[in-house]
Amino acid sequence: MPAAAAVAAGQCIARLLDPASSKCFTYLSSSGSNQHSIYFPHQKYKLSALSMNGCQGDSTLPVETIETRTLPSTATLALAMDRLNGSVYKLKFDSPPSSSGIIRIQVPIEQGMEAIEWLHAQNPILPRFFFSGRRKAHSSDIFIDYTNGNGNGNGSWCNSVGNHLVSVAGIGAAVYFRHFRPFAFDDWKSIKRFLSKSCPLIRAYGAIRFDARADISSEWEAFGSFYFMVPQVEFDELDGSSVLASYVAWDDALSWTWRKAIDSLQATLEQVSFCVVKLKKEVPKTSTLGNILHTPSEEQWHAAVNKALQIIRRKASPLTKVVLARSSRMYTANAIDPLAWLACLQGEGENSYQFCLQPPDAPAFIGNTPEQLFHRNQLNISSEALAGTRARCRSSALEL
Numbered sequence: 001m002p003a004a005a006a007v008a009a010g011q012c013i014a015r016l017l018d019p020a021s022s023k024c025f026t027y028l029s030s031s032g033s034n035q036h037s038i039y040f041p042h043q044k045y046k047l048s049a050l051s052m053n054g055c056q057g058d059s060t061l062p063v064e065t066i067e068t069r070t071l072p073s074t075a076t077l078a079l080a081m082d083r084l085n086g087s088v089y090k091l092k093f094d095s096p097p098s099s100s101g102i103i104r105i106q107v108p109i110e111q112g113m114e115a116i117e118w119l120h121a122q123n124p125i126l127p128r129f130f131f132s133g134r135r136k137a138h139s140s141d142i143f144i145d146y147t148n149g150n151g152n153g154n155g156s157w158c159n160s161v162g163n164h165l166v167s168v169a170g171i172g173a174a175v176y177f178r179h180f181r182p183f184a185f186d187d188w189k190s191i192k193r194f195l196s197k198s199c200p201l202i203r204a205y206g207a208i209r210f211d212a213r214a215d216i217s218s219e220w221e222a223f224g225s226f227y228f229m230v231p232q233v234e235f236d237e238l239d240g241s242s243v244l245a246s247y248v249a250w251d252d253a254l255s256w257t258w259r260k261a262i263d264s265l266q267a268t269l270e271q272v273s274f275c276v277v278k279l280k281k282e283v284p285k286t287s288t289l290g291n292i293l294h295t296p297s298e299e300q301w302h303a304a305v306n307k308a309l310q311i312i313r314r315k316a317s318p319l320t321k322v323v324l325a326r327s328s329r330m331y332t333a334n335a336i337d338p339l340a341w342l343a344c345l346q347g348e349g350e351n352s353y354q355f356c357l358q359p360p361d362a363p364a365f366i367g368n369t370p371e372q373l374f375h376r377n378q379l380n381i382s383s384e385a386l387a388g389t390r391a392r393c394r395s396s397a398l399e400l
Helices: 004-008 077-091 115-121 157-161 185-192 218-223 258-269 298-312 338-348
Strands: 024-030 036-039 065-070 100-109 128-132 165-171 175-179 205-208 226-230 233-238 242-251 288-295 326-332 353-358 365-369 375-377 380-382
Touching: 077 100, 077 242, 077 258, 115 128, 115 165, 115 233, 115 338, 128 205, 128 338, 175 185, 205 353, 218 226, 233 258, 242 258, 338 353, 338 365
Parallel strands: 065 100
Antiparallel strands: 024 326, 036 365, 100 242, 128 165, 128 353, 165 233, 175 226, 205 226, 233 242, 288 326, 353 365, 375 380
16 A cells, blocks of 8 residues: 555654754664665655645535546646646536535656655645555556556547556645544544545545654644645656646535635646756755754663563563664754755665655655565455564474
């Protein structure tokens, strides 16, 4: 599941905050895992128009309209933007009879382009997200078979331009889902009411906190206990081609009408750029200022390890395994572009999953992890062997 990538990868966290000067504050936390996620600073971002929080709706009532509309394909991103803008403009005068719903309008593009480069060109529109699968061929790594599923006879283009979704990026929120209490089944139903098997490309991307009952630190406040979003504008990177899509979501019961949704989408589309340049996948040049503060210190770290071992060795110990973590705090001389850093990680970790999630008024949360928790395709579920530890067997033969 793409949304699970952010949940499964939080072993190394960093945040860069912009103090009074031009310096950036960096916070890193790491454990024994090779996974890592990085927090970035508040910068001068443009916020997309407001939208509705789907968690405030009636989770027992499905939305009345869920539809995917496919427009004729174009050769370039610029032509796709023109076609999409024209289609959204016509929607103003063609409101549906239903009081709630979500519609995806997509334009196939013959031109191939990387989703992370498209997202970087939209900087700094918030909220935004990016998810990418592994670059190498794995049987269960492709996000989804890229079929239309709208039932209107416009799906034939999929087989001709590519049928595998490699990476996806989005900006703005047609509808988002966020709360400060722990994620519950009703929240899942609130998200699911905007999804449909007949439109498999309409998806919500986001993340859930590991422990929503613990105190939340300031850098995570904007994420809440969970944050998911269906974007207003989405760019899908396929094998050798791409797709540009927009979403309209409305629910009169939440005072978010069709007209408000269209006006909000148009405001976001006005900020979208079709001038995309190649990203240099190089480590951003910066330097640290002053000493790095480690928490716990080396002495405290050794003490914590010894204490954990003592507890584990006790009879009937409640502990069998402990993963200790350490944070590192530093100042950098200049701000670091989170997408540039993520592109660098993407270049180094072709056999990994990359993600970026940034709600409004929040720093960016990025990560690069080689591990897949599970992959579901309808009723089929597959998983990979993850790194772990267990007690030794009596012989090597039994261990094998």
